[in-house]
Amino acid sequence: MQSATSEVTRSSTTPRTARGVLARYAEFLPLTAATPALSLAEGDTPLLAAPRLAKWIGVDDLHLKYEGANPSGSFKDRGMVVAVAKAIEAGSTTIICASTGNTSASAAAYAARAGIEAVVLLPAGKVARGKLAQAIMAGATVITLDGNFDQALSVARDLARDYRVALVNSVNPHRIAGQTTAAFEVCDVLGDAPEVVALPVGNGGNVTAYSEGFRIYRDANRSTRMPMFIGAQAAGAAPLVHGAPVANPETVATAIRIGNPASWKSAVNAVTSSGGEFSAVTDDEILESYHKVAELEGVFCEPASAAGIAALRIAVRNGRVAPGMRAVCVLTGNGLKDPDRAVPESFAPAILPADAAELARQLHLTRLS
Ligand code: F0G
Numbered sequence: 001m002q003s004a005t006s007e008v009t010r011s012s013t014t015p016r017t018a019r020g021v022l023a024r025y026a027e028f029l030p031l032t033a034a035t036p037a038l039s040l041a042e043g044d045t046p047l048l049a050a051p052r053l054a055k056w057i058g059v060d061d062l063h064l065k066y067e068g069a070n071p072s073g074s075f076k077d078r079g080m081v082v083a084v085a086k087a088i089e090a091g092s093t094t095i096i097c098a099s100t101g102n103t104s105a106s107a108a109a110y111a112a113r114a115g116i117e118a119v120v121l122l123p124a125g126k127v128a129r130g131k132l133a134q135a136i137m138a139g140a141t142v143i144t145l146d147g148n149f150d151q152a153l154s155v156a157r158d159l160a161r162d163y164r165v166a167l168v169n170s171v172n173p174h175r176i177a178g179q180t181t182a183a184f185e186v187c188d189v190l191g192d193a194p195e196v197v198a199l200p201v202g203n204g205g206n207v208t209a210y211s212e213g214f215r216i217y218r219d220a221n222r223s224t225r226m227p228m229f230i231g232a233q234a235a236g237a238a239p240l241v242h243g244a245p246v247a248n249p250e251t252v253a254t255a256i257r258i259g260n261p262a263s264w265k266s267a268v269n270a271v272t273s274s275g276g277e278f279s280a281v282t283d284d285e286i287l288e289s290y291h292k293v294a295e296l297e298g299v300f301c302e303p304a305s306a307a308g309i310a311a312l313r314i315a316v317r318n319g320r321v322a323p324g325m326r327a328v329c330v331l332t333g334n335g336l337k338d339p340d341r342a343v344p345e346s347f348a349p350a351i352l353p354a355d356a357a358e359l360a361r362q363l364h365l366t367r368l369s
Pocket of ligand 1: 074076098099100101104170200201202203205206256332333
């Protein structure tokens with residue numbers, strides 16, 4: 001009797017040993033017997049209660065979904081593992097993407113893992129160095145284009161249409177399918193969907209995926225509600241706020257420096273059907289949140305990721321979000337990717353003598369009695 005019960009329990013839950021989103025969420029992903037079991041143990045990222053940041057934002061109950069803990073340091077890995085596995089299943093040996101950095105880092109990593117080729121198209125001069133390092137180290141063919149992300153994506157789409165190369169940007173539906181797993185994890189940990197989810201929006205793929213993920217879970221009776229989405233865009237790259245493409249997007253949050261989102265329609269549907277809003281946040285507001293989340297919670301995210309925090313704070317102030325609503329901020333990427341942003345150019349610490357008594361004096365330490 002005892003063993004029969006535990007047998008049932010085991011078969012109806014995820015095995016403890018299963019790593020990576022293909023194994024953990026197979027039932028919700030477009031997998032077949034021929035899909036390779038690709039994994040870098042992506043997903044299963046921390047959902048951290050953040051009481052000190054909550055107070056600064058003005059909400060009672062805040063969690064941070066720290067996607068910087070993924071293998072390549074961003075949420076892209078969830079979708080990339082599915083996109084690359086499906087590309088291989090379809091017979092591809094080369095993948096291509098345009099990227100502001102994170103997609104290229106992820107594509108390069110999964111292509112290396114799978115033993116196939118990756119070509120990444122980057123806008124000149126605007127990619128954080130850590131992301132560039134990742135693509136180079138994984139052996140991707142790194143091409144810098146004289147153009148912005150929107151132009152690079154246009155070229156990548158043309159190449160994938162006319163040549164033997166698989167496109168792994170989020171216009172590939174397998175990317176979106178993989179990224180739905182983040183919403184599943186949030187529900188699995190909280191026991192239901194939160195009431196509000198704030199996240200940065202660039203090309204619009206991730207907010208589309210969260211919306212689909214929460215809907216899939218609700219329809220499967222794993223959760224009871226859909227959250228309201230607060231979609232954060234940088235003020236200098238806010239086409240979804242203005243309702244028109246931006247020809248020359250500019251922001252310190254280079255990951256979301258996008259003027260003409262490929263998933264425009266589905267992103268707008270996700271946000272408007274949720275009763276939420278797109279919000280433009282200034283670079284100063286982004287950087288303020290970037291510092292606050294690190295100082296108040298010890299969580300180092302990249303600037304784009306902090307845009308969601310800034311937008312949630314504004315939404316609380318303007319009354320769109322009530323303080324009692326359970327909120328999740330998605331921190332999409334790891335702060336280590338963009339160290340140049342974190343370390344001020346003026347940072348030139350005084351070099352002190354290696355002497356304990358002198359340090360104790362400088363640090364105003366109290367001597368043990
Ligand atoms: N946050 C980070 C850290 C990103 O890298 C991106 C997108 C987003 C948010 C926005 O997500 O595009 O799905 O709305 N980065 C892409 C890239 C464009 O090439 O790495 P989205």
